[in-house]
Amino acid sequence: MTLITDIRLRRVLDSRGNATVEADVLTESGGFGRGKAPSGASTGEYEAIELPANEAIAKAREEALPRLIGEVHAGNQRDVDAALHAADGTDDFSGIGANSAVAISMAAAKAGADVLGAPLYQHLGGTFRGNEYPTPLGNIIGGGEHAADATNIQEFLAAPVGAPSVEEAVFANAAVHQEVHDILADRDLPAGKGDEGAWAPSVSDDEAFEIMDEAVETVADDFGFAISFGLDVAGAELYDDESDGYVYDDGVKSTEEQIEYIAGKVEEYDLVYVEDPLDENDYEAFADLTAQVGDQTLVCGDDLFVTNVERLQAGINADAGNSILIKPNQIGTLTDAVDAIELATASGYESVVSHRSGETEDTTIAHLAVATDAPFIKTGAVGGERTAKLNELIRIEDNAV
Numbered sequence: 373m374t375l376i377t378d379i380r381l382r383r384v385l386d387s388r389g390n391a392t393v394e395a396d397v398l399t400e401s402g403g404f405g406r407g408k409a410p411s412g413a414s415t416g417e418y419e420a421i422e423l424p425a426n427e428a429i430a431k432a433r434e435e436a437l438p439r440l441i442g443e444v445h446a447g448n449q450r451d452v453d454a455a456l457h458a459a460d461g462t463d464d465f466s467g468i469g470a471n472s473a474v475a476i477s478m479a480a481a482k483a484g485a486d487v488l489g490a491p492l493y494q495h496l497g498g499t500f501r502g503n504e505y506p507t508p509l510g511n512i513i514g515g516g517e518h519a520a521d522a523t524n525i526q527e528f529l530a531a532p533v534g535a536p537s538v539e540e541a542v543f544a545n546a547a548v549h550q551e552v553h554d555i556l557a558d559r560d561l562p563a564g565k566g567d568e569g570a571w572a573p574s575v576s577d578d579e580a581f582e583i584m585d586e587a588v589e590t591v592a593d594d595f596g597f598a599i600s601f602g603l604d605v606a607g608a609e610l611y612d613d614e615s616d617g618y619v620y621d622d623g624v625k626s627t628e629e630q631i632e633y634i635a636g637k638v639e640e641y642d643l644v645y646v647e648d649p650l651d652e653n654d655y656e657a658f659a660d661l662t663a664q665v666g667d668q669t670l671v672c673g674d675d676l677f678v679t680n681v682e683r684l685q686a687g688i689n690a691d692a693g694n695s696i697l698i699k700p701n702q703i704g705t706l707t708d709a710v711d712a713i714e715l716a717t718a719s720g721y722e723s724v725v726s727h728r729s730g731e732t733e734d735t736t737i738a739h740l741a742v743a744t745d746a747p748f749i750k751t752g753a754v755g756g757e758r759t760a761k762l763n764e765l766i767r768i769e770d771n772a773v
């Protein structure tokens with residue numbers, strides 16, 4: 373029933389106005405699925421390779437489609453993704469492009485679910501999963517590679533840890549976003565928005581910490597549940613080999629100083645989440661920080677692990693971090709992403725399913741987070757390509773998908 377009978381690939385826009393790959397998968401019994409690849413800006417050195425959209429489409433048409441159409445069942449995700457790997461023939465998807473691979477992988481999953489008549493999260497997770505909902509981490513203030521002349525730290529993320537439902541959590545994050553706008557206006561600080569819809573004011577990181585603290589406290593009082601906050605430092609973007617340290621507007625921090633700085637902020641603001649606090653090559657520094665604050669906060673590896681089981685296993689061996697960011701396009705297929713989540717879970721690491729800074733209206737990651745019982749999802753706070761996922765989570769919780 374789920375035998376793939378056709379795949380169509382096309383170039384569509386992402387949220388930055390760049391070209392990305394959209395895939396349609398059709399099956400023998402009329403099943404249909406559509407997937408779109410997102411795209412990063414602060415990409416990790418070890419990520420799977422995204423090719424220019426036109427090139428990725430041409431390569432996938434030539435190499436992947438003959439191995440999938442009439443050959444593989446969309447309902448068997450491991451077969452689909454194995455065929456994509458075989459068609460690619462490299463270990464980083466530079467043959468057909470991770471953008472083509474992930475679009476086809478997600479489209480096939482949706483076509484499989486369509487034939488089964490099941491919601492995507494149930495198809496991916498099975499009937500015994502999908503009863504827990506992730507807490508959304510909402511990007512509220514940001515800079516780094518996502519906005520010019522703003523904070524050095526890439527993302528200040530609201531974390532509504534006390535929310536009684538996904539719906540309340542999503543609205544709380546939007547309220548924090550609005551509250552920050554009001555605080556910025558009170559301080560006469562103009563602010564545009566970065567790639568993910570976060571405010572990108574020209575303030576120091578210290579001022580951003582203060583503003584976040586004030587905003588989450590105000591909104592927590594209004595909503596009546598606890599709202600904390602966290603960070604994506606995107607440390608690899610701050611780290612500079614030549615300076616032998618982390619380059620901030622107000623100076624360079626050595627690795628030891630960076631660890632001390634982040635540990636100090638975790639204490640001062642009760643941060644519940646710290647992503648990529650250190651460089652993507654420094655497992656040892658991640659391990660040092662995790663030993664200091666890992667019992668009070670999630671120390672999450674994004675560019676460090678790149679959703680890759682081998683890099684995650686190296687981190688587990690080194691006690692580096694206690695959680696992993698999961699970005700399907702960073703590794704190329706849903707199978708690879710789920711394998712990383714399963715290794716993380718078996719090793720006591722938490723999984724945080726994530727969008728990219730360049731996004732589309734695709735909602736697959738909302739289903740992936742629910743399917744794998746991920747405790748957190750990072751998919752912005754406002755903006756159509758972000759609310760597509762947040763609203764889908766609300767629908768999943770409401771049994772309306």
Ligand SMILES: C=C(OP(=O)(O)O)C(=O)O
Pocket residue numbers: 411412413414415416604606674726727728729730
């Ligand atoms: C979402 C992120 O940004 P990008 O997609 O630019 O890597 C991130 O670093 O976690």
Ligand SMILES: [Mg+2]
Pocket residue numbers: 604606647648674675
């Ligand atoms: Mg990150």
